[in-house]
Amino acid sequence: MNIHIHADAQNTKNILTLIEEQGFSLPCNCHGAHRCNGARYSFDCSLIPKKPMDVSLPDTSDKIQSVSLEKMETSDGTADTLLIDLGTTTIAMAFIDKESGALRQCKTSANPQAHFGSDVISRIQAATHGNLSDLTDCIRKHIKKETALLCQMTHNDISAIRFCYIGGNTTMIHLLFGYDCTSLGHSPFTIKVPSPEPLSIGNCTVYTAPWISAFVGGDITAGLLSCHLPSSGENALFLDLGTNGEMVLNHKGKLYTAATAAGPAFEGNGLSCGCPGISGAISHVVLRSLFPSLRTINNAHPIGICGSGAISLCAELLRKHYVTSDGVLTEKFKTDGIVLSKSPDGKSITFLPEDLRSIQLAIAAIAAGIDILLAESGVSKKESFTLYLGGGFGFHLSIEDCQCIGLFSDLCISEIKVMGNTCLQGLYQWAVYERTPAIQNDCIPLNLGEHPDFQKTYLHHMTFPDIR
Incomplete structure (x- = not known):
């Protein structure tokens, strides 16, 4: 879509600010400081227009x-x-x-x-x-x-x-x-x-909703209400696979909490052709003789790839041996990546090597966090767990794909519950049933960044599982 930017010789605002003032939001990690990596916009984010101009925004901005x-x-x-x-x-x-x-x-x-x-x-x-x-x-x-x-x-x-x-x-x-x-x-x-x-x-x-620590906030406190945690009767792991990668391990009525810098890749942000889990987002990929078969949300025309689609593609690349355990694409895709879809006007949706690396980093962060929680709680990976997945992300997620790429480490999962928006559900229980989310006394916060084993564990999970 096109929007018109009003500016004159006296303007001191950069183009991002001017776009936002018209009600649109474009992700920019550098806040207009000209340090973006992998930006999908053809203009310089630090540009200060001195005259009126028309700007064409990508479809996902409007969506x-x-x-x-x-x-x-x-x-x-x-x-x-x-x-x-x-x-x-x-x-x-x-x-x-x-x-x-x-x-x-x-x-x-x-x-x-x-x-x-x-x-x-x-x-x-x-x-x-x-x-x-x-x-x-x-x-x-x-x-x-x-x-x-x-x-x-x-x-x-x-x-x-x-x-x-x-x-x-x-x-x-x-x-x-x-x-x-x-x-x-x-x-x-x-x-x-x-x-x-x-x-x-x-x-x-x-x-x-009260926060638990600097890393684990009230959205997780509310989410635990929706999962009826803490519970003394089960081992359970609550995962919010968003930007901050919050996780809570329930063991014998105690809650071990942490957050890890998964980054925005699971939410489709930061990928070269990424988008949120909205209509038209590629949510599942099957590679047949190098030609991708796609599934999109609402079966709409593809507009980009969301987090579940990226996980699905990574799993397929592993199964078909198009990527090494170190995360390097084979020669055919090493430079230009994988073209998932191409429109009649020549625009393509592509998954690049740097996108694979973003997903790989996010996987390592989550898997390492799980391992540290298990170690600190004294729980063995051989014990069975109920896994609660928070966020709309889980609705389009293939658990088989997650296990293929090592997202859940090698946890023994007996049951997986896709919970949807656990924050809203927890807030609802607070408002209607007066189940106050005051569980901080049951929580043991862990700072993964300062844990002596986190870096070693993180590097270990940077390697994809061996697929025979």
């Missing part, structure tokens, strides 16, 4: 910003409670009906802070270098706008919203409330302020 509603029950305009899952990459919002207590509808949108960086570290750095108020204003305006849109679409009056429940990682909540997050970005990674108390804004009371 991310367009409204995506997952029907739960049809809204009749009687909602009085708003739930918000404040993610690093994606924000999900839903209403609760005040009469029936039913969860009505869900709306997702891209987090507009993405142009400050795709992960929490880059946003902490942006905040500590004078952009805290910009980050706070950015997300507050976006939530206000998205709430108004959701009200409009569901025939609700925004003034009738009496309660709001928010879950998010520790950094996102700091940025929402304008807290100084400097201490979250360096060792010993301490939190200087307590979890926010209930806050009244007009007629609305805002509740925020």
